[in-house]
Amino acid sequence: MILVMKKGATQEMVQRMVQRVESMGLKAHVIVGTELTVIAAIGDDRNVKKESFESCEEVERLVPILAPYKVASRETKPDATVVKVRDLVVGGGHIGVIAGPCSVESEEQIILAAKKVKEAGAKALRGGAYKPRTSPYAFQGMKEEGLKLLAAARDVTGLAVVTEVMTPHHVETVVKYADVLQVGARNMQNYHLLQAVGETRTPVLLKRGLSSTMEEFLLAAEYILDQGNQQVMLCERGIRTFETHTRFTLPLASVPYLKQKTHLPVVIDPSHGTGIASLVPPMCRAAVACGADGLIVEVHPDPKEAISDASQTISPEVFAEALVECRRVAHALGFTMD
Amino acid sequence: MILVMKKGATQEMVQRMVQRVESMGLKAHVIVGTELTVIAAIGDDRNVKKESFESCEEVERLVPILAPYKVASRETKPDATVVKVRDLVVGGGHIGVIAGPCSVESEEQIILAAKKVKEAGAKALRGGAYKPRTSPYAFQGMKEEGLKLLAAARDVTGLAVVTEVMTPHHVETVVKYADVLQVGARNMQNYHLLQAVGETRTPVLLKRGLSSTMEEFLLAAEYILDQGNQQVMLCERGIRTFETHTRFTLPLASVPYLKQKTHLPVVIDPSHGTGIASLVPPMCRAAVACGADGLIVEVHPDPKEAISDASQTISPEVFAEALVECRRVAHALGFTMD
Amino acid sequence: MILVMKKGATQEMVQRMVQRVESMGLKAHVIVGTELTVIAAIGDDRNVKKESFESCEEVERLVPILAPYKVASRETKPDATVVKVRDLVVGGGHIGVIAGPCSVESEEQIILAAKKVKEAGAKALRGGAYKPRTSPYAFQGMKEEGLKLLAAARDVTGLAVVTEVMTPHHVETVVKYADVLQVGARNMQNYHLLQAVGETRTPVLLKRGLSSTMEEFLLAAEYILDQGNQQVMLCERGIRTFETHTRFTLPLASVPYLKQKTHLPVVIDPSHGTGIASLVPPMCRAAVACGADGLIVEVHPDPKEAISDASQTISPEVFAEALVECRRVAHALGFTMD
Amino acid sequence: MILVMKKGATQEMVQRMVQRVESMGLKAHVIVGTELTVIAAIGDDRNVKKESFESCEEVERLVPILAPYKVASRETKPDATVVKVRDLVVGGGHIGVIAGPCSVESEEQIILAAKKVKEAGAKALRGGAYKPRTSPYAFQGMKEEGLKLLAAARDVTGLAVVTEVMTPHHVETVVKYADVLQVGARNMQNYHLLQAVGETRTPVLLKRGLSSTMEEFLLAAEYILDQGNQQVMLCERGIRTFETHTRFTLPLASVPYLKQKTHLPVVIDPSHGTGIASLVPPMCRAAVACGADGLIVEVHPDPKEAISDASQTISPEVFAEALVECRRVAHALGFTMD
Structure with missing residues (x-):
């Protein structure tokens, strides 16, 4: 998932989020943009309580990257079920x-x-x-x-x-x-x-x-x-x-x-x-x-x-x-x- | 309910619908308009299989008149439930x-x-x-x-x-x-x-x-x-x-x-x-x-x-x-x- | 159009609506149901200010019967436009x-x-x-x-x-x-x-x-x-x-x-x-x-x-x-x- | 914006996208996840033809990060307009x-x-x-x-x-x-x-x-x-x-x-x-x-x-x-x- 930080989020806030991400067993990757900073959280986050990030004041929004379903996915089983x-x-x-x-x-x-x-x-x-x-x-x-x-x-x-x-x-x-x-x-x-x-x-x-x-x-x-x-x-x-x-x-x-x-x-x-x-x-x-x-x-x-x-x-x-x-x-x- | 008959419905078709309405214990009232004819079916039709009228070719559409709920209705019990x-x-x-x-x-x-x-x-x-x-x-x-x-x-x-x-x-x-x-x-x-x-x-x-x-x-x-x-x-x-x-x-x-x-x-x-x-x-x-x-x-x-x-x-x-x-x-x- | 009168509408109220309908050049037809009374207004009401009925306290709702478009209608011109x-x-x-x-x-x-x-x-x-x-x-x-x-x-x-x-x-x-x-x-x-x-x-x-x-x-x-x-x-x-x-x-x-x-x-x-x-x-x-x-x-x-x-x-x-x-x-x- | 690459995108495909991003005056940042790779494009992309990325086969989807409006934004003018x-x-x-x-x-x-x-x-x-x-x-x-x-x-x-x-x-x-x-x-x-x-x-x-x-x-x-x-x-x-x-x-x-x-x-x-x-x-x-x-x-x-x-x-x-x-x-x- 990607966490978009609020405009004006301090380095300290970013650091706190990084720790939170890593405490969940994911790897955090910070990208400082011209207006906003985003944190990419790397790893399978399907079982992570992602929503909790959205209640952190310093987070503008959370963008999920992985599809939440797995067994039904064409990627898991490429051939058609008959x-x-x-x-x-x-x-x-x-x-x-x-x-x-x-x-x-x-x-x-x-x-x-x-x-x-x-x-x-x-x-x-x-x-x-x-x-x-x-x-x-x-x-x-x-x-x-x-x-x-x-x-x-x-x-x-x-x-x-x-x-x-x-x-x-x-x-x-x-x-x-x-x-x-x-x-x-x-x-x-x-x-x-x-x-x-x-x-x-x-x-x-x-x-x-x-x-x-x-x-x-x-x-x-x-x-x-x-x-x-x-x-x-x-x-x-x-x-x-x-x-x-x-x-x-x-x-x-x-x-x-x-x-x-x-x-x-x-x-x-x-x-x-x-x-x-x-x-x-x-x-x-x-x-x-x-x-x-x-x-x-x-x-x-x-x-x-x-x-x-x-x-x-x-x-x-x-x-x-x-x-x-x-x-x-x-x-x-x-x-x-x- | 009101049955709106298709444009061009013959008198015979109207008559057939009237019989159908009356066979359900309702009273039928035919109103011949300038372009269309409608049949008003009078009586409590909450337990009548109204939908079946919609599949009759000669019926353009059915307009329910009574609200389908009764016990929850303010009309049934005017004072507020606390x-x-x-x-x-x-x-x-x-x-x-x-x-x-x-x-x-x-x-x-x-x-x-x-x-x-x-x-x-x-x-x-x-x-x-x-x-x-x-x-x-x-x-x-x-x-x-x-x-x-x-x-x-x-x-x-x-x-x-x-x-x-x-x-x-x-x-x-x-x-x-x-x-x-x-x-x-x-x-x-x-x-x-x-x-x-x-x-x-x-x-x-x-x-x-x-x-x-x-x-x-x-x-x-x-x-x-x-x-x-x-x-x-x-x-x-x-x-x-x-x-x-x-x-x-x-x-x-x-x-x-x-x-x-x-x-x-x-x-x-x-x-x-x-x-x-x-x-x-x-x-x-x-x-x-x-x-x-x-x-x-x-x-x-x-x-x-x-x-x-x-x-x-x-x-x-x-x-x-x-x-x-x-x-x-x-x-x-x-x-x-x- | 059909006017559904409010539950408990008096005969006088119904009469007033009938007059209103007829003042617009339509014919009114009163149908007294077991719970509600409806008035069928007969005639081409496309140019009538129908909405005004909806603001009358004694009217529960208005049901239009005629389609509001004419020239585009298949009824007006049955053969396909190419x-x-x-x-x-x-x-x-x-x-x-x-x-x-x-x-x-x-x-x-x-x-x-x-x-x-x-x-x-x-x-x-x-x-x-x-x-x-x-x-x-x-x-x-x-x-x-x-x-x-x-x-x-x-x-x-x-x-x-x-x-x-x-x-x-x-x-x-x-x-x-x-x-x-x-x-x-x-x-x-x-x-x-x-x-x-x-x-x-x-x-x-x-x-x-x-x-x-x-x-x-x-x-x-x-x-x-x-x-x-x-x-x-x-x-x-x-x-x-x-x-x-x-x-x-x-x-x-x-x-x-x-x-x-x-x-x-x-x-x-x-x-x-x-x-x-x-x-x-x-x-x-x-x-x-x-x-x-x-x-x-x-x-x-x-x-x-x-x-x-x-x-x-x-x-x-x-x-x-x-x-x-x-x-x-x-x-x-x-x-x-x- | 963030570009989410398709599963199985090769390094070469990623490289091609990076070049495309940079040719638009943005900086590209590649993040390799466990299942997917994403590219963060850094800079003001409001005037960039972002949509074109969505038609690239190797791109799964594009996630905009910046709000597209500026003058109306509270961030641009914090005090209320009266x-x-x-x-x-x-x-x-x-x-x-x-x-x-x-x-x-x-x-x-x-x-x-x-x-x-x-x-x-x-x-x-x-x-x-x-x-x-x-x-x-x-x-x-x-x-x-x-x-x-x-x-x-x-x-x-x-x-x-x-x-x-x-x-x-x-x-x-x-x-x-x-x-x-x-x-x-x-x-x-x-x-x-x-x-x-x-x-x-x-x-x-x-x-x-x-x-x-x-x-x-x-x-x-x-x-x-x-x-x-x-x-x-x-x-x-x-x-x-x-x-x-x-x-x-x-x-x-x-x-x-x-x-x-x-x-x-x-x-x-x-x-x-x-x-x-x-x-x-x-x-x-x-x-x-x-x-x-x-x-x-x-x-x-x-x-x-x-x-x-x-x-x-x-x-x-x-x-x-x-x-x-x-x-x-x-x-x-x-x-x-x-």
Whole structure:
């Protein structure tokens, strides 16, 4: 890190900071500029309580130099992580598609949805059994009953099951039915949950928090990796900005950015990312074009009847057509997409 | 709610929507405008799956009319809720002050901090035993050992203890030591946690999520109230915006806004709200001036040595001086502040 | 518009509002709900001083129903506007490419840049002669001398010239040299400038302000259209959000959204939209995939030596390769891109 | 500035950067860390084309160390600038109040407004003659006729006149009538306008752009100061964030932050900052409490009849009461406020 000293800091103040830096096992290097003096602290400072420097009066500000995440870093593991579970392959040039309704509503609905999305080309079925809802008065999901229906849909179609886990003590149950554990955006910094899914060996789809920075996102992944679970997919699902014409703002530049910084695959959720059904197909195509490793799309046999997220849900027919176009884009660019 | 029909919607389409509205137990009222037709749906639609209308092709958009929260609403309970625990009184014209270090670090530190903040006028001691940290490599708190030290500090000073609970299965333990359960910003939409603290009868300090809307904030409170725990304080701690000169942006207009909408008291956290120690005292004064019912401030006997949040932590001396000025402002405006 | 009355509004208050609505030439329709009363005001209220209702104590809030823009609306003109100037064709299924350096720096530089971008497939040359710069100490552009060099580059290559005009009294000069007048993001709401370019018959590239809503963007276009200049391209160049890993956040969902709402063509600027050279090619591909009508890209013969925007500028070689891939995507989806 | 080299940068690459730094008249200092190498470039780099380093492949990123503004800096001029014009005194412990309607509507309206706000304690009258409006269909102001009415109101009351100038060629006219030239938020980066008002010797009220950083704000002031006009007031009027319950988000921490960084006085606009009349008085009090040097408030003799900004406009009675409370706060804290 670099410490920028306040203008007018005396030599004595600088000396005191140097001692402080060195007391932490780092090497200090003083550079006297024409207006300001800076101290470069050399060494791995990831475990050093850096913040404490910012409360020293003589310090103007602290500039971190090293990225705070390690295991998720492309520098640590240059080759791409590929997540494989049943027929779903995400990463390493393979674009995997996950689709299904927002919520599991009934056996009939989830099995019909599974069949339809499989027909269109999806390799995994999404569906919420435990639903985090903004309002306590909204439908909270079918819970374990919903998990059983997802498993039944898997039995019928062979699709892998992706479903959300909301709290650590549900992990044990959800892991019995799910092929991929989804950690939702609201829980991206629910550290006990991250650790709990990290302790399993089931792949994880980690959604970006809606106001998380890329560093926070990668550090959340680091919590999971740190427990030994290496099968982590990062899911960009849109951020909260001043824009109101879409539900969230979908920053697709996250795709190439993340792929430069980390070896983990990147999945795009254009349904939450826009909140508007008619914007989902073009955003699917754009995601594929900029290198996304996967898509997760809300599809319901009859969107009008969906219990939740209806406005951003597309029909199986629209979904199938969108995938036809995505495949064309993928193949034009040399990606594999079945 | 109001349904705005698409331009060119036929009478038949309008009729179909009317039936749909009425099938939900609401009354429909059609208004034919010069360019567009709208349908007003009359009745309490809080439990109706409104979103499904947005996926109907013939609907341009849906405009909710009723606020989605009820129990937290000023309309439901016009008189202010006052939270009282030991000597801390928050609400109803009383400004209560909570202060202490970000983290409990040692017995000596927390007891010294408690004595100092009490001297300055605080009525409650804050201190983190379980710490949500962005990085898995950062200090994660002293856990139950930290809770015991907080209780010891209470024994010495009589201050109420405010401390964070991060996950539902900790509630049972934390509630044994704490006078107020803090739900952190990252957990504002951790619904299982909200329900768990709602099941206790210990007062709750609910921090606003850093990108939560006011509606989401009040609905999170509603989750707690809905379980029967009425002693909820809302804490504005700053939101994430494009601004980078401060750690977060502290929107003090939340204070008068919330006080119009809800009966719950509003507490301001100027430490997280700015992230810069020198901005904490002026923001304390501003909070009091616009009607805040309480303050929660990070104070450490020696800020430079603080393990976490050092850059936003003030010393007991600066804190004492800030409270002197806050009291002047409070008294000038007719508020009670000891 | 819909007026939502405050809870407890008396019949008399409602009556007063009805009169107010009708005094403005609108028809009022009262709907009494179970909790609240609303008044639907029927008629074209675009020229009515709607805001004044919001200051009436008895009104809780006002909900506009009609979009405030008219001429730019897809409803007014269902077929796509195509902007054609020299060989540049933007819109109607044709993807036009504009490229060149941030600033005109010298005759040699701009002519070399023009030749290189033409070779790669661009149909227009961008280059700033008048430069809006955040700091008064930064390079402010070559001004009219720069315009002459752009014209010289056009003579050599046949490329159309796209260049920024910053203030109304420059329009007369710039229009002599430019084929397309660019209105920069900082000037999107510089209404005198919008009117001045609207009075010309030279096509305009209007950049979205970095915190403008879609409504404000379309209303800015409306200022130009309203003066009789129909050749307006809308350029999404990224918005300011909490994200800091990219210079701005590029919300590509703007493309399909705008194309639903307006007949005007939409151009993407991935250079400003990301601020990072390595993210430009993937964002070009994504823009094409989601239906953009054009691209505007910063390309410099030697990016390291660029006077401004160096970090987001790509070399002619990288640009040529990016266009090869964009063409593949375009053709896979049935768009025309030379 | 500090250049952080990419991981794995060879000694030769480092050497090349050192030469580049030194060719710009700066001294280079190489620091080899355990993971990365950084180069500290020493000297005043404000006029150096720093950005070009970011396009060098071997550079990971560039960290500026010096603030880019100079004349506005507190370091350059430690004592506070006080703006005085007629009876308005802003800065140096004096809180000056500017009030009046959004738009000048008629002679009767503006003179009545002037009398009323003077009675309440305002020292200057605000009122828009040239109005920047989002929609081309909205009222655009009375123009020079409006300026004359403002001057008439000054003749009657002695209040200083504060009014907006929207474009450089209006400066000559506006300066004949105005005591303070207001540059609106939409024009904060209209550099030709900044220069034009900088060439006058009339005090300027510079409003913060709604998505401007503090650096951009101070650099905009620098454009004015750089032309020799030293009488600049900075006006915080709220920023655009994801919040929608208020029109903008008013970040009052700007007040103490700016006062640390610059000698220029800081004025708060709680009317635009909230957009809601009932939030204006508490925000006035908060602004005073955290050290604002001035207030600018929208007051209309009959807010319901205001042509523009009605929802955020308060009546003379509410305004008078708000100022009584502000004075109490000011005096409690030792500020002067008449």
